[in-house]
Amino acid sequence: MSKPIAETNAELARSKGSSKVKDGNTVSDSRAAGHVPDFLAIESSAGFKELMKKKKAFLVPTTILFLGLYLLFNFIISYSNILEATFIGDISWVWVFAFSLFAMTWILVTVYMKRAEKFDKMAQDTLKEFNYDKEENR
Amino acid sequence: MNATVIIIFLVIVAMTLVITYYAAKRTNSTSDFYTAGGGLTGWQNGMAIAGDYLSAASFLGIAGSIALFGFDGFLFSIGYLVAYLVVLFIVAEPLRNLGKYTLADMINARFNAKKVRGAAALSSITIVVFYMIAQLVGAGALIQLLFGIDYLWAVLLVGVMMTIYVLFGGMTATSWVQIIKAVLLMVGTVILSFLVLQRFDFSILEMFAQVKTATPHGEAFLNPGVKYTIPLDTISLMLALVLGTAGLPHILMRFFTVRDAKTARSSVMWATWIVGIFYVMTIFLGFGAAAFVGSEKIISTNAAGNMAAPLLAQALGGDILMSFISAVAFATILAVVAGLVLTGASAFAHDIYGQIIKKGKASEREQMLAARYASVGVSVFSILLAIFAQNLNVAFLVSLAFCIAASANLPVIIYTIFWKKFNTTGAISAILTGLISALVLVSISPSVMNPEAGAAIITGTPIFPLTNPAIVSIPLGFIGGLVGTLLSKESDIKKYAEVKVRANTGGFRQL
Numbered sequence: 001m002s003k004p005i006a007e008t009n010a011e012l013a014r015s016k017g018s019s020k021v022k023d024g025n026t027v028s029d030s031r032a033a034g035h036v037p038d039f040l041a042i043e044s045s046a047g048f049k050e051l052m053k054k055k056k057a058f059l060v061p062t063t064i065l066f067l068g069l070y071l072l073f074n075f076i077i078s079y080s081n082i083l084e085a086t087f088i089g090d091i092s093w094v095w096v097f098a099f100s101l102f103a104m105t106w107i108l109v110t111v112y113m114k115r116a117e118k119f120d121k122m123a124q125d126t127l128k129e130f131n132y133d134k135e136e137n138r
Numbered sequence: 139m140n141a142t143v144i145i146i147f148l149v150i151v152a153m154t155l156v157i158t159y160y161a162a163k164r165t166n167s168t169s170d171f172y173t174a175g176g177g178l179t180g181w182q183n184g185m186a187i188a189g190d191y192l193s194a195a196s197f198l199g200i201a202g203s204i205a206l207f208g209f210d211g212f213l214f215s216i217g218y219l220v221a222y223l224v225v226l227f228i229v230a231e232p233l234r235n236l237g238k239y240t241l242a243d244m245i246n247a248r249f250n251a252k253k254v255r256g257a258a259a260l261s262s263i264t265i266v267v268f269y270m271i272a273q274l275v276g277a278g279a280l281i282q283l284l285f286g287i288d289y290l291w292a293v294l295l296v297g298v299m300m301t302i303y304v305l306f307g308g309m310t311a312t313s314w315v316q317i318i319k320a321v322l323l324m325v326g327t328v329i330l331s332f333l334v335l336q337r338f339d340f341s342i343l344e345m346f347a348q349v350k351t352a353t354p355h356g357e358a359f360l361n362p363g364v365k366y367t368i369p370l371d372t373i374s375l376m377l378a379l380v381l382g383t384a385g386l387p388h389i390l391m392r393f394f395t396v397r398d399a400k401t402a403r404s405s406v407m408w409a410t411w412i413v414g415i416f417y418v419m420t421i422f423l424g425f426g427a428a429a430f431v432g433s434e435k436i437i438s439t440n441a442a443g444n445m446a447a448p449l450l451a452q453a454l455g456g457d458i459l460m461s462f463i464s465a466v467a468f469a470t471i472l473a474v475v476a477g478l479v480l481t482g483a484s485a486f487a488h489d490i491y492g493q494i495i496k497k498g499k500a501s502e503r504e505q506m507l508a509a510r511y512a513s514v515g516v517s518v519f520s521i522l523l524a525i526f527a528q529n530l531n532v533a534f535l536v537s538l539a540f541c542i543a544a545s546a547n548l549p550v551i552i553y554t555i556f557w558k559k560f561n562t563t564g565a566i567s568a569i570l571t572g573l574i575s576a577l578v579l580v581s582i583s584p585s586v587m588n589p590e591a592g593a594a595i596i597t598g599t600p601i602f603p604l605t606n607p608a609i610v611s612i613p614l615g616f617i618g619g620l621v622g623t624l625l626s627k628e629s630d631i632k633k634y635a636e637v638k639v640r641a642n643t644g645g646f647r648q649l
Contacts, residue, residue, distance in 0.1 A: 036636075037646065039632065039635040039636040039638075039639050040631070040632055040635045042635070042639045043635040043638055043639055048639065048642075048643075051642060051643075052638075052642065055642070059227050059228075062223075062227065063223075063224075063227055063228070066220060066223050067224075067380070070216070070217075070220050070376075070380055071373075071377075073216070074372065074373050074376045075373065077213075077362040077363075078362075078366075078369035078370075078372050078373055079369050081361075083361075084361045084362075088343065089343040089346060089347060090343070090346035090347050090350055090357075090360055091342070091343065091346050091360075092360060092361055094209060094360075094361055094362060095209070095360075098209075098212070098216055101216050101219075101220055102216070102219060102414055102417075102418065104220075105219055105220055105222065105223055105410060105414060106410065106411065106414060108223055109222070109223070109226060109406070109407050109410050110407075112226060112227065112403075113403065113404070113407055116231075116400075116403055119642075120399075120400060120644075123642060123643035123644060123645070124643075126643060127643055127645045132645055132646070
């Protein structure tokens, strides 16, 4: 797997690195030589760390929330009858909870779509900081 | 079989063949073949995911199950839908950013070891085979019922169609068959739902009140506990459903058909809306069938309740609507099995032949040939299995496929993306522990062993009490990966940094 990366980087260097060679000892210089980018440096950069922190702050609590509610629902309906009490007419709370899980899914998907745009921007900024624009790698 | 059925049926077949013809012209490389060149848009892939996911078991099976068992028939749908949050939050974007054609590609982005690829291919193939047998046996029985032709011919018909789509049109044809099927399925379900709701004066309360008196279960019909009475069994199964989707190879493969993580994300959004709205409408179909067809008639036509939706269509819209719904069911079957053939072929031709045997050095022409041979091979093998499995009870194979996906694939995906210390030994042991424990536990469970002769594959008292082993095998998959990792000293921090950066930024892709 590492070989194709080296190849794409070589391509990248051909398309972009050549103009930057005269800049001197920059990051792009090493790429022009066909080296694998320094992922450890990117990983420990402030921008990337911030991205990971923000992602974690969103994904960990929401995942615990949705899996927790889902399991709670299954435990309640399996081991007790409390949700079988009437909500309106013949509709019991079981249906209300079930539909809340549907609504929860749609809401979390929508919220994540918004959040992910911010994550995308942060990721893009990180890549740019290391002179790498992902649009060019397609 | 009346004339309307034949006409609608032929129109669908002709339409899919035209698609395949145009798709074949655009299928010139392995990337075209496996991923439609990676050029699908978010809504296209979202519809295709829905088309891949909503099998005949979902359409006819769930509608029938709701008609016969009420709330319990609907229960699975909750798991099937919430599962997409796992797909969206954890799997979709890293998979798109790291992988090329298969799940094994993604895991190998970190490990680059033949053994890991082999293990991942093995679990994908196992899942595809089980899922496929269930689909084909179900399809054979259904088409027999819907169109009144022999089981053997029904399986051959579906088998030949799926082979043509995949062999000539690759992922482009498969995707468009799935998209068209999703549209047809939604149109059919909306029409039926509208007709049902009209009969209840568009009042949900009225619907609940009337259904209660229409079924032999009475009030219990509207609450859990009619069908699933063993709590731990239900929970185990629901766990397999919610965690399994994110490990199903034919669903994962769909994320390689889009250009980037952003599009992968929006395809999950589309899929979530379509799948969710569909499941809500199955309630109307099921309740409608219970009220206007009646459980006696549903059971007498097919004991599992699979004919509830077509019978409802006949009751509400006559023969024409019934023909349309039957044709939709046929399209549904075709779309799902085509996706499975392609996924199985990718594991054989790309992972095993291209990467393991040829060490990634096969020429483009060799790869294409391998992909096409593998497609035919997977098709023929599944058709033969389906013919021999005709009289076996194979319905449990779908939930087993979800269980293996959750136990063998999900742990390794999560560890690969999130765990710094995870290593090659851990990856192999995570996959194999999950796979083997799920298989062994199921083979000694009530799904396979039944004291009553002929009720299951083996006659005898089951050793493992749960029909679905997920609650045991998923933790085992995670523990397997943990223990394997700790037993080996190997670790590559640099490689993990690379995987982490690539998975989270979408940069440094190799295409």
